[in-house]
Amino acid sequence: MKHGVNELRRSYLEFFESKDHLAHASYSLVPENDNSLLLINAGMAPLKPYFTGQEIPPRRRMTTCQKCIRTGDIENVGKTARHLTFFEMLGNFSFGDYFKTEAIHWSWEYLTEVLGLDPDRLYPSIYGEDDEAFEIWNKEIGIAEDRITRFYRDPETGECDNFWEHGAGPCGPCSEIYYDRGEKYGCGKPTCKVGCDCDRYMEVWNNVFTQFNGDGHGGYVELDQKNIDTGMGLERLAVVMQDVDSVFDIDTMKAIRDKICELSGKTYKASEKDDISIRLITDHIRSSTFMVSDGILPSNEGRGYVLRRLIRRAARHGRMLGIKGLFMSTLSGTVIEESHDGYPELLEKKEFIFRVLNEEEEKFNKTIDQGLSILSDLEEDLKKAGKKTLSGDDAFKLYDTYGFPLDLTEEILAEKGYDIDKDGFEAAMEKQRDTARNARKETNYMGKDATVYDKLDVSLTSEFTGYDRLTDEGSIIAITDESDVVDSLGQDAKGTIITDKTPFYGTMGGQNGDIGEIICGDNVFEVEDTIHLAGGKIGHVGFVKKGSLKKGDAVKLNVNFGNRSLTCRNHSATHLLQRALREVLGDHVQQKGSDVNSARLRFDFTHFSAMTAEEIAKVEQIVNSRIFAGADVTTNVMSIEEAKKTGAMALFGEKYGDEVRVVSMGPDGEFSVELCGGTHVKNTGDIQRFRIVSESGVASGVRRIEALTSAGLFDYYEEKETALSKAAELLKTSDNQIADKISSLLSEIKELKSEVDSLKSAAAKDALGDASSDAEEIGGLKFIAKQLSGVDMNGLRDLGDQLKTQIGEGVILLASEVGGKVSLMAMATDGAVAKGAHAGNLIKAVASCVGGGGGGKPAMAQAGGKNPAGIPEALGKAKDVVSEQIG
Numbered sequence: 048m049k050h051g052v053n054e055l056r057r058s059y060l061e062f063f064e065s066k067d068h069l070a071h072a073s074y075s076l077v078p079e080n081d082n083s084l085l086l087i088n089a090g091m092a093p094l095k096p097y098f099t100g101q102e103i104p105p106r107r108r109m110t111t112c113q114k115c116i117r118t119g120d121i122e123n124v125g126k127t128a129r130h131l132t133f134f135e136m137l138g139n140f141s142f143g144d145y146f147k148t149e150a151i152h153w154s155w156e157y158l159t160e161v162l163g164l165d166p167d168r169l170y171p172s173i174y175g176e177d178d179e180a181f182e183i184w185n186k187e188i189g190i191a192e193d194r195i196t197r198f199y200r201d202p203e204t205g206e207c208d209n210f211w212e213h214g215a216g217p218c219g220p221c222s223e224i225y226y227d228r229g230e231k232y233g234c235g236k237p238t239c240k241v242g243c244d245c246d247r248y249m250e251v252w253n254n255v256f257t258q259f260n261g262d263g264h265g266g267y268v269e270l271d272q273k274n275i276d277t278g279m280g281l282e283r284l285a286v287v288m289q290d291v292d293s294v295f296d297i298d299t300m301k302a303i304r305d306k307i308c309e310l311s312g313k314t315y316k317a318s319e320k321d322d323i324s325i326r327l328i329t330d331h332i333r334s335s336t337f338m339v340s341d342g343i344l345p346s347n348e349g350r351g352y353v354l355r356r357l358i359r360r361a362a363r364h365g366r367m368l369g370i371k372g373l374f375m376s377t378l379s380g381t382v383i384e385e386s387h388d389g390y391p392e393l394l395e396k397k398e399f400i401f402r403v404l405n406e407e408e409e410k411f412n413k414t415i416d417q418g419l420s421i422l423s424d425l426e427e428d429l430k431k432a433g434k435k436t437l438s439g440d441d442a443f444k445l446y447d448t449y450g451f452p453l454d455l456t457e458e459i460l461a462e463k464g465y466d467i468d469k470d471g472f473e474a475a476m477e478k479q480r481d482t483a484r485n486a487r488k489e490t491n492y493m494g495k496d497a498t499v500y501d502k503l504d505v506s507l508t509s510e511f512t513g514y515d516r517l518t519d520e521g522s523i524i525a526i527t528d529e530s531d532v533v534d535s536l537g538q539d540a541k542g543t544i545i546t547d548k549t550p551f552y553g554t555m556g557g558q559n560g561d562i563g564e565i566i567c568g569d570n571v572f573e574v575e576d577t578i579h580l581a582g583g584k585i586g587h588v589g590f591v592k593k594g595s596l597k598k599g600d601a602v603k604l605n606v607n608f609g610n611r612s613l614t615c616r617n618h619s620a621t622h623l624l625q626r627a628l629r630e631v632l633g634d635h636v637q638q639k640g641s642d643v644n645s646a647r648l649r650f651d652f653t654h655f656s657a658m659t660a661e662e663i664a665k666v667e668q669i670v671n672s673r674i675f676a677g678a679d680v681t682t683n684v685m686s687i688e689e690a691k692k693t694g695a696m697a698l699f700g701e702k703y704g705d706e707v708r709v710v711s712m713g714p715d716g717e718f719s720v721e722l723c724g725g726t727h728v729k730n731t732g733d734i735q736r737f738r739i740v741s742e743s744g745v746a747s748g749v750r751r752i753e754a755l756t757s758a759g760l761f762d763y764y765e766e767k768e769t770a771l772s773k774a775a776e777l778l779k780t781s782d783n784q785i786a787d788k789i790s791s792l793l794s795e796i797k798e799l800k801s802e803v804d805s806l807k808s809a810a811a812k813d814a815l816g817d818a819s820s821d822a823e824e825i826g827g828l829k830f831i832a833k834q835l836s837g838v839d840m841n842g843l844r845d846l847g848d849q850l851k852t853q854i855g856e857g858v859i860l861l862a863s864e865v866g867g868k869v870s871l872m873a874m875a876t877d878g879a880v881a882k883g884a885h886a887g888n889l890i891k892a893v894a895s896c897v898g899g900g901g902g903g904k905p906a907m908a909q910a911g912g913k914n915p916a917g918i919p920e921a922l923g924k925a926k927d928v929v930s931e932q933i934g
Contacts, residue, residue, distance in 0.1 A: 050162075050288035052299040053388040056112050056135070056281060062157050063110035063139045066149075071105070073114045073135075073390065076341045077350065085350045086116040086338075090138030091255075091276045097142045098217055098257060098274050102581045103505055105704075107144035112137050112281060112389060114337050118353055125327030125364070128293035129246075132357065133334035135281035135389075143272035147222075150254045150275045151183045154224060158252065162288060168227040170241045170248065174209040174220030175199035180256070184222070196241045205265065211255045215263035217270065224252040226287050251287055253278045295326050299385040303329045306381045311368035324364035331361035332375060336382040339400045340393050342639065344653065344748045345407045351747070358404065359411045366415075375408045376401035391691075399653065402635040403748065406655050418449030422459060429465060439471015446472075447479065499527045500580050503545070509585040513550035513561070514682070514726065517606040521546035523598050525584075535597035536572070543586040544572055544596065550606050551587055553579040556698070557641030558618050558725040563606040570594030611726065613645035613758055616734045619680060619727045620670065620756045621648050622712060622719040623737070625696065627669040628652060628752075631662055638698055639749050643725075646759050647740075654750045658742050670737045677732035678713040685709060696721040736760055807842055822854055825926070826933045828879050829857030832922040838863040840909060843872035847907075851876055858884050860925045862897070862918045869897040869912035871921065880905045883933045892928045896921035 060070045074093035078084045087093055090113040096102035097109075113136045123130040141150070151171075158164045171190055173180040175197040184190045198209040212218030225241045225248040233239050233247035241248045257274040259267040285297040295304055304315060307328050313321045338354045345355035358375065365374050379400055383393040393400070425441055437460060445451035457467050503525055512519050525545040526533050536542045544565055551574060554560040560577030565587060575589040587604075596602070621641055629636045632654055640651040658666075685693075690709050693716065697703070703722060710727055712718040718731065728734060735757040745751045755763050771782055780788040822829040831850060838846070843861045850859050856878030863870045871894060873886040887908040894900050894910040896917040901910025 050285070052135075052281060052285050052297060052385075055284055055288060056137070056389050058161060059137045059157070059279075059281075060110055060112060062161055063108075063153070066108070066139075066153060067106075068108040068110040068139060069106035071109055071111050073112055076114055076116055076338055077343065085353065086118075087113065088115050088117045089113070090115070090136035090278050091140065094140060096581060097140075098276070100143075100272055100505060101501065104142050107142050108140070109142075110137075110139045114390070116334055116338065116353070118357075121356075121360075124330050125323040125325075128295055128326065131282065131294060131330050133330060133337060137277075137279040137281050137284070139275070139277045141275035143274065146258075146273050146275060147180055147254075147256055148183055148187070150256070150277065151180065151188065151222060154252050154254060154277070155188050158224065164226065164287070170194050170196065170225045170227065172196040172198055172209060172223045172225065172241055174207065174222075177209075177220040177222070177256075180220065180222045198242070211257075211276075212261050215261055217257045217259070217274065218261045218267070219256045219258040219273075221256070222254045223250050225249060226251050228287070249283060249287060251279060251284055295329055300329055300333075302385050303332060303378060303381050306378055307365075307368070307370075310374055310377065311365070311370045313368055321368060324368050327364050328361045328368075328378065331357045332378040333382050333386075335361065335375070335404065336379045336393065336400055337390070339403045340390070340396045342637070344403060344639075344746065346747045355407065358407045362408050362411045363415065373405055373408050375404040379404055396637075399635045399637055402655070403653075406748065414449045415451065418445055418451040419459075421445065421449065422451070422456065426460070426463060426465065435465055437465060437467045439468040439473070439475055442467050442472045443475035443479075447475075499530055499532065500543075500584075500586070502532045503527070503580070503582075503584065505582050507545065508547075508583040509545060510548035511550075511552070511585060512548050513552050513606060516550050517563075517608055517611060519548060519550045519604050521548045521602060521604060523596060523600045523602060526596070526598055527586075535595055536591050537595045538591055538593070540595075541590045543578075543588050545580070545584050545586055546602065546604065549577075549585050549587070549604050551577040551585065551604060552606075552611070552726055553577045553585045555579050556723060556725050557621070557643050559614060559642070559644040561606045561614075562610050563604070564592075565596070565602050565604050567596055567600045567602045568594075570596050570600075572596055610645045614643060615726050615728050616757045617645070617648040617759070618643045618725050619712070619731065620674075620734050620737050620754065621650055622710065622721050622723070622727075623670045623673050623731065623734075624648075624650055624666065624752065624754065625652070625721070626719045627666045627673075628654075630669060631665050632658070638696075648754050648756070650752045650754070651745060651749055652752070653748055655748050657744065658750065663739050663742055667737060667739055673713065673718045674731050674734045674737060676713070676718075677730055678718055679730055680727050681711050682727070683709050683711070690722055693720055698722070733757075738763070807838070808845060822857065823926070825858075825930055826882065827856075828882065828884070828929075828933060829854040830859075830926060830929055831857065832860045832925050833862070834918050834922060835861060835863040837865055838870075839865055840870045840872065843870055843909075844907075847872055847874040850874075858886070858889070858929050860889065860893070860922065862921060864915040864918065867913075867915065869899060869915050869918060871897065871899070871901065871910040871912065873903075873908050873925075875906055877906070879933070884929060885932055888932070889925060889928050893921040893924050896924060 064070050074087060076087050078087055078092065081095065084092060090111060091098065093113070097104040115134055115136050116132055118132050120130050121132055124132055139153070158169060159166050171184045173184065173195060181195060184195050185192055198207055200207040200210065209221045209223065211221050228247055228249055230247070232245065234243060234245035239245060239247060255276040255278070257276055258270055260270055261267050282294040282297060286294055289297055291297060294300060304325055307325050308315055313325065315322060315325055335354060335357050343350050343354050345351055345358060347355070362375060383397055387393045422445060425437060429435065429437065442453060442456050445456055446453055453467070453472060460467060507524050523544055524547050526536055526542060528536065528540060528542040533542070551561040551563065552558065554577065561574070562576065563574045565572040565574060571593040573589045573592040574587045578586045578588060580586050621643055625636070625638055635653060637653045638650070639653055642649040684706055686705060687703050687707050690707050693709060695709050707722045708724055709720065710723045711720045712731055737754060737756050738760050739752055739754045740763065741753045743751050771785065775782045775785055778785060778788045822831045831854065843863055847859050847861060851874060856876045858879050859874045861872050871890055873889045875884040875886045885905045887903040887905060890908040890910045891902050894912060897912030898914035898917060899910050899912025902908055
């Protein structure tokens, strides 16, 4: 449609491409190296390193349409037609290039000339003290002074909507552009103008002029590098261009809304209660679909918890609308259909998205029924206690553990005349929020802890030459010790050396960094690790083994051949493993992480149940067959678009440049095709052999395999062989007869145990004697209390069963000492229980005499203790307890 969301997105990006901007695909919703955010919540968030100058951007001018998640107002989503958790943010950015003049002119040009909006309905606003912006709007664009709104700081709080700042760091004034939607959207007040809370004047554009560095306390210093950060909500722009009431009426969201109505049989705008649910599901299914597409899985913490909450809120509102069965994946299909034009990864991950949504919805359907049962029990407790208010802690437990929203609990209780301690609920909620906040590290503006590497010159870069060589020559361009940038390192000093080029591979993509040596004459630096640093630098971390090295030295860099070779084998095996897992388990398998070194490989992947022994064996067989095939491993450099056409697997959330390396194994990539910047074997036969040594769960929906190849596997087999030989020696048999020998011994042990049990039983009977003759009479019941020695708990239970058949109706208490510990066992016949006897309460009453505790049911109970001297007291007390029980 004309001015559809997808058309507007393309139009905006193409306009700024015409202004020499690099149009970059949206970054993942998962922040990279930013501990201050759970999820990307603004267009500029992934670009912080470029704004601060810590990294050099691919171009000084960039434009994006960034997917964003904000959950601060999640409780209002659905209740209003304004609030969203997922939205798309259009942005054009300048990193030390153009500034206010160009930014303002281009925003006006796009809105009025490209989109054709009526200039008379557009109203700019500025920060009250920003006369420079005023002059541009007034003198250059030609906007009358009375149509330019100045916003000043609040005299009490010091805050201002038109001055952007977030704690300490880059900040600056803003200039927004509002669109007058007409009187029908207004509040009718004569004072209605730009800044009014009604829907008439809608903000569509916000130019942020980042020109200061704030100290967080009201102090500002002019930045040398001034930046532009533009934000424009795509959904809001579509509301204006499509002339609809709200974001829920724009084309892409109306399609989802209509699908919900189709599934539920409801009509939008027929019932406010239904409308709330329809809007909430429309928003939450968008958020959920995009989050899963970026590799986020439902869990009980962090961003996984956000996703779980969104899915469960939507599922619950689906129930309220009367939708039967699983429906989230069906709606997700509509989201993908409407949005894949701008986000092709949605189509690529479609089946995986559906699988995750179905799994979580099924879990919720189970837990909500369990929650209803628990709520019923809580109601019964309130009734017994004569109370009318459910505690905040109980309401929060239902919410947090069973995904039971507060309003649902409130609604069910209200029907039966109960209410909820909302203050207590909010206190429990705040406690959880504090826990979540504390779980995120205190960070600087960049959202990461400062390190010595932040002090390095951002213009320095390193060239990696290690794909086809393990030795090279280069020059030292920077050195750090453990706390500062330095010019040299002396004998035994620890630090990091950065060279202009290096064959050392830095840890990335799951592959551990190289080790080796850097040599300058007789001076040797031992490299213990290699890391990637901001701006394309490669750091060699280690210590000076001999002599000293200084900045400017010409050096020889030698990678440890053995370590690299073994790491390559494990890395290539990881590629074969991923393909085999997808073939055996299904296409929902996606890599969630890996850790590859010279000793072993670890691979985390999405799957929703433990692998069976048969599945593990099948995966091993596939991988080994491809190793034995001796197929060539080839690497080709191509554009990201060409790579996708080959069907190459890509990592969730991984950033890829314009050109990528595609690693193929087998004829025409039959065994594996992946985007990968790591190092690999030349032929699959170099891996030699593959073995999975463990498979386990590490998170909800994530499994982990640890495996070995080549030398690591041979060492493993050697250890197993040594252990086998030792076992054979202890069993006095040969290696190949161990199983038979163990089977024979187990049979012998079983026979001996049977004999021992018989002897114990006979001894226990002898120790007990004719206990029935010692029985006392209490209220018409027989009562036996007897002390034994050396009889374990199983023996006491057997004796108790025998005595019950001898005494008719009554109560039995037996005590025994074994190895300095006490065992107590009580039994009551059915007739005794009917008269009030309770074995569990009897045990509770006497166990303290022997320094122990325990309990049980009315008919049978037991306890342990550590004070044998107290047995007589316990037996004596028992008679009084039983007397009280039966009155």
